[in-house]
Structure formats: C-alpha cells, structure tokens
Amino acid sequence: MAPYRIRLATSDDWNALAEMRYQFRVELGSPTEPKSRFIGRCRSWIRERFCSGSSSWRCWVIDDGKQLLGHVCLQLFEKMPNPVNEAEVHAYLTNLYIVPKIRGEGLGRKLVNKALSWCRARRVDAVILWASPQSKSLYRRCGFATSTQIFEFRRDTSSQ
Numbered sequence: 378m379a380p381y382r383i384r385l386a387t388s389d390d391w392n393a394l395a396e397m398r399y400q401f402r403v404e405l406g407s408p409t410e411p412k413s414r415f416i417g418r419c420r421s422w423i424r425e426r427f428c429s430g431s432s433s434w435r436c437w438v439i440d441d442g443k444q445l446l447g448h449v450c451l452q453l454f455e456k457m458p459n460p461v462n463e464a465e466v467h468a469y470l471t472n473l474y475i476v477p478k479i480r481g482e483g484l485g486r487k488l489v490n491k492a493l494s495w496c497r498a499r500r501v502d503a504v505i506l507w508a509s510p511q512s513k514s515l516y517r518r519c520g521f522a523t524s525t526q527i528f529e530f531r532r533d534t535s536s537q
C-alpha cells in the first residue's frame with residue numbers, strides 16, 4: 378500500500394474538499410444544483426467552519442503526498458452543565474469518504490479511528506452518526522453500536 382498520511386485539513390485543501398463532497402453526494406443521488414454553484418457554496422461553508430482552531434468542526438484528510446484521497450469530519454456539540462461525573466460534550470461524525478479506487482484497503486477505518494482517538498482525548502461523551510446501509514459494518518468494527526435511547530424526529534417531506 379502507498380504511504381498515506383492522515384492529518385487535519387488546511388486551507389490548501391478547501392477546493393479538493395468541496396470537490397470530493399460533490400463526488401460523495403452524487404454517488405448517492407442525482408444533484409439538483411449545478412456543480413460549479415455547489416462547489417463555490419461548499420468551499421465558502423468549509424472556509425468558515427474549518428479555518429479557526431476555536432471552531433466546533435474538525436476535518437481530517439488522507440493524502441498520498443500529492444492529492445487528497447478521503448476525509449472525515451466531526452462537529453462537537455455541547456451538553457448542558459452536569460453536576461455528576463459525565464463528560465459535557467458530544468460529537469457528530471459525518472462526511473466519511475474514500476475515493477473509489479482505494480476503497481477496501483482499511484483507510485476508511487483508519488480515518489474513523491483517528492477521529493475517535495481525538496474524541497477520547499477530549500472526553501467526548503457520545504459520538505453519533507447516520508450510517509449508509511453499506512457502511513454499517515465498518516462503523517461496527519470501529520466500536521459503534523445502534524442506540525436504544527436516541528429518538529429521531531424527521532421533517533415530513535411527503536407534501537413537497
């Protein structure tokens with residue numbers, strides 16, 4: 378396997394991150410927005426979220442020294458202050474993606490484990506995510522389990 382490196386995203390990655398976000402989403406469904414408009418909008422979104430160390434967002438990328446090959450993002454969200462011994466922040470893991478040509482080599486799992494190590498070091502209480510059907514086994518291997526406590530209220534789109 379080529380020498381891949383996992384690191385935090387920098388401003389040099391914003392264009393490639395927006396491009397890969399587009400690739401990721403069009404693998405799952407037909408776009409309703411022109412690509413160029415989406416890339417511009419997504420790049421601005423990324424710049425505002427990932428440029429500051431105090432942001433609640435973190436994004437790790439994987440590269441081979443020349444180009445980005447995948448990414449995973451995490452957003453911390455606060456819990457109410459708690460008088461018992463319980464960590465006061467949760468995290469939402471999202472945007473896990475590896476380019477198709479190198480899937481199945483364990484890199485997705487490495488990215489998830491990187492984010493989880495960071496969460497452990499920062500005393501994150503629960504890490505939550507919405508899994509696609511094919512990625513459930515990967516998340517289970519990384520230690521995730523379905524919850525009996527989380528309830529989800531979905532926006533009703535039947536009338537649209």
Ligand SMILES: CC(C)(COP(=O)(O)OP(=O)(O)OC[C@H]1O[C@@H](n2cnc3c(N)ncnc32)[C@H](O)[C@@H]1OP(=O)(O)O)[C@@H](O)C(=O)NCCC(=O)NCCS
Binds near residue numbers: 404485
């Ligand atoms: C999910 C993904 C990042 C995994 O990357 P990877 O480097 O191939 O992952 P690993 O080699 O560490 O693990 C392979 C696991 O990926 C998952 N996987 C395989 N193909 C997949 C696909 N097309 N879509 C989603 N997950 C897939 C499976 O859980 C697989 O494990 P299994 O062989 O036991 O079924 C990669 O398949 C991908 O980018 N898929 C498209 C985007 C996506 O679905 N992201 C997850 C959203 S919740």
